[in-house]
Amino acid sequence: MISHTQAFIPSPPQGVWQVGPVPIRAYALCIVAGIIVAVVVAQRRYRARGGNPEVVLDAALVAVPAGIVGGRLYHVATDYNQYFCSDCNPVDALKITNGGLGIWGAVLLGVLAVWVMMRMRGLPLAPLADAAAPGVILAQAIGRLGNWFNQELYGGPTSLPWGLEIYYRVDPNGSLAPLTGHSTGEVIDVVHPTFLYELLWNVAVFVFLVLVDRWRKLGRGRVFWLYVAGYTLGRFWIELMRSDHATLVFGLRINTITSSVLFVIALVMVYLLRGPRETPSEVNPTQSEVNKSIQN
Template structure:
């Protein structure tokens, strides 16, 4: 964290903001290429971003409820989002539901919109993981590999340990597996994979989004089990790993159940515009059919 006068600039927040901007840029280009109005992406973002933050916080508070609802805890701390604690699962679920509701109200089909945004979303998640580097958090066990992350001891002006706001003393506490970096690399790989699959197989009807969920959770399961930070456990397993497996299975079923092919630009646009384009296309086809019938009739007469 740095200070611009009295204003704190947090590395984690800056990482998330950069991810959101890039996701919007990618999403607008992809949605426009599919036949949608790119401005809808910006409108949806106004709904998705705050909903995602609320969802991420809710997931964290629910899965780590022992930190906020115990005999020595202050439940008000659950509202102090600046103290840290966001769960990507809750952010994606609540953000997606909010966008679905908004698009339904605007009479814009959700599936092609989700397909257009999915690659940018997973790329944004990867960029957001840089925030874990700034915070020196979400890492794995100690290691001797050359890419291991050195965790430095940081103190404030009073000499107290302050991992996020303090200055390094130069003392290395440990060298660990940078699991957030592994997830960043995986997310970028998923981004490239989704773009390739979409172009090669002309995916549509929500299949790109389902493939995003499937691919992300596959990597997240293995990466989650490399982490050694404090986590809520169920039956000896990290709750996020369990969520990853369940979500992966559901996403795989959905992916193979959805209709193959891709929507037409008119279907993507939806609403009045889509209906108008469909009507115009129908008139053209009917006109062509009538003209063809006249030509055949003339040939028969001659």
């Protein structure tokens, strides 16, 4: 048994609380808290750009379910061996409360759903994407706390003073239950808290995006692509530290490769998207002309 004095950061004793027949999951609560923060930040920033903050709420109602589906699809696709093997239960692929949402699947399907909504309303997507980007990465930071409660997404063993203690967790019958059980107090290992590294990195990127946008008055989607570049840069080196199971491609974790590709794409987009910041319009030019014709 490992001494508790080796680590500064303990894991929570449990990540699920049973209230009658209803399980209250810390992972889900962190995601919900992140969504609320992202919406509030995006509304304030979109209003400051001249947009209607109600549009942000409508976009969230579209993006959140699409993002959850996209995030789960990405996770299952990139970690299919956990769900489709001789000893696996494919039904587990549907159990999102057990953790496992790939951020890029969530962003891709979420943005696609919002793009369709905005197009149907005749509104430009770029101002909304730029307004929402800082809140999105702040939400990701909050969501990483859910990984702390789930005792997941950590790195290799360490003797550093901020090492994370990983506990044995068991269910009421004494069977091993890493996600839903309660800690026995026995430490399995002391590891790098890579979830914390990513949390702090995401907060730093949030501050950077807000400051550079305030300084340069960015538009045309450049804040969004700076978010992609900033996040993937951090995710690249954090992925190299993680020791949990992951699908490997050419000997590298798949999220390492995804981060590298998206980082390059993001830098290209930031360079190509030039021009002054646009103002969100409640109607597209075509509709505006129609309205003027009717009035005349």
